[in-house]
Amino acid sequence: MRVGVFLVAAGFPGRDPGRVLADTVELVVAAEEAGFDDAWVAEHHFMTYGVCPSATTLAAVAIGRTSRIGLGTAVSVLSTWHPVALAEQAAMLHHLSGGRFTLGVGRGGPWMDLEVFGTGLERFERGFGESLDVLVRALSGGRVAAEGEFFRFREVDLVPAATLRPVVACTSEATLELAARRGLPMLLGMHVDDREKAAAVAAYDALRPGPGAHVAAYDALRPGSGAHVAAAVGHVADSTRQAVRELKEAMPRWLEPGLAGYVPVDGRRRPARDVPAYVDFLTRVHPVGSADRCAEAVLATAEATGVRRIILMVEGIGDHRRAVDNVRRLGAEVLPRVRTALPPN
Template sequence: MRIGVFVIAARFPGRESGRVLSEAVDLVVAAEKAGFDDAWIAEHHFMSYGVCPSATTLAAVAAGRTTRIGLGTAVSVLSTQHPVALAEQAAMLHHLSGGRFTLGVGRGGPWLDLEVFGTGLERFERGFGESLDVLLDALSGGGGVAAAGEFFRFREVRLVPEARLRPVVACTSGPTVRLAAARGLPMLLGMHVGDVEKAAMVAAYRGAVYEGSGGPTGHVAAGVAYVADSTAQAVRELRESMPAWLGPGLAGYVPVDDRARPTRNIQEYVDMLTQIHPVGSAEHCAETLLRTAEITGIEHFIVMVEGIGEHQRVLENIRRFGAEVLPLLAR
């Protein structure tokens, strides 16, 4: 089993974005010291939910501050950037980190980002498969990439530096699961769905057409993690802290067109997260992850540790998870 941290760079009320980004790097350093296998960094734009607009940039900074821990993006949004430009960044990170980098990509959402960056709603709705194929060509290690599709048309160029990388694809819908399966790419499943939904997506992936023997392994599942002396204490403290972040944070998702803004009952959402993820005593956290692994077949988890808000308490959460939960999982 592999356990990593999922760094959102969450900005709680009263905090300054630059400080949050600096402290996000501290979380990766602390995770390496605590024994985590990797750290995956989220990308968001124009919102307090997460204040890191470039996961690759933050991963580069973290690579310079660490020596062992794996680094990944969860995710770099492919609908708002050119796949060759993203491939160049990924190749650089692969070489500069000594091979520790994994590129995670996703379709994103129908958000205002599409308007601001000029890629448009069509790239989100119809262009993800084409974008993914251009990215894969650029990361094939062959050096050359060209395109003659609907969204990308350019003569062959040689990628410098070149690298052979296998991206992970964030999947929240059936069509994206089928896209990932058809290309033999592992899935990244979000923290907003429970074990039954994750297991169904893994089953759908297995059932999709893949030109290989059984399809690849290596799916990754995200969740929330918080360790306390008791499960009741952990749940209570996250129920008190997380709404202050999630309320204004989730309001930052602004649609690019006239569709209704997505809404959630924040308290119900927090309750759901604390029930399905490793939130509680060390023993409860370990049991929750082992149960999820048994139900879904997934053995690589990345846990969001920032839910308690205050930076020193987040660092303590990382330390306790490493000292108390990871040894239970190892046994």
């Protein structure tokens, strides 16, 4: 069992984005001191939901401030990156961290990022599989070339070379199938509950190539469910009632303006989110409550899904000092309960 923190660099109203980024690094440091195994950071563009536009850059800063904790991206948006450029970044972080870095990638959405960065809606809608293939070839420790619709270039050496297995955010059946066919582990978001996460793992296992199958560039990469990563909200207080009340008061101030930052690139209607209902869902199904309640929820996710890597979004309170306290209390009061039941790998 590995338990980490998940940091969105949440832009609560009135908070300076530069200060939020510095505080996010401080939360990584606090997580290492509190005994967490990993810290994963998110990438967003042109919005206050998350004010970190480069998860790899923030991870690099955090690597320099820490010595033990694993760092990951949850996620780098592959639809707006050239996969070889992202592979170079990941390889650098792998070497500079002494092997502590994990690259998480996602398809993203049909947002304005695609227009601004020039990759276009087509890369998002039908180019993700090709992007993923080029990325994994580039992270296979050798040379990489491409002869596809979106990428076409002669063979080159990746310098520095590294052998890494990306984790893929799976929020749709199509992306889940791409990950499963390639044997790449999934990142399952906090917007789904344990039942939906377990269904995703079952669907993945049904699609995954068998032991005798040949999957070019992906051999020996096929994970069990323990290699997947599950995200959840994590917030501890003296009582479950207090923890729920705190998040229900704080999170809508962040989510209402933050989620409005998702602007479609082609004028399509953006699905509306009932923010109070969403916060109610998050506080009901995730580790939000007393220390006992938080530990029980983490263990319930592990039991229901088989996933042994859990990351907790710890910024929902909107106050940096309280978020640091949340990390410390989760480390002191919740992690020991979890590890007694499921020791770390």
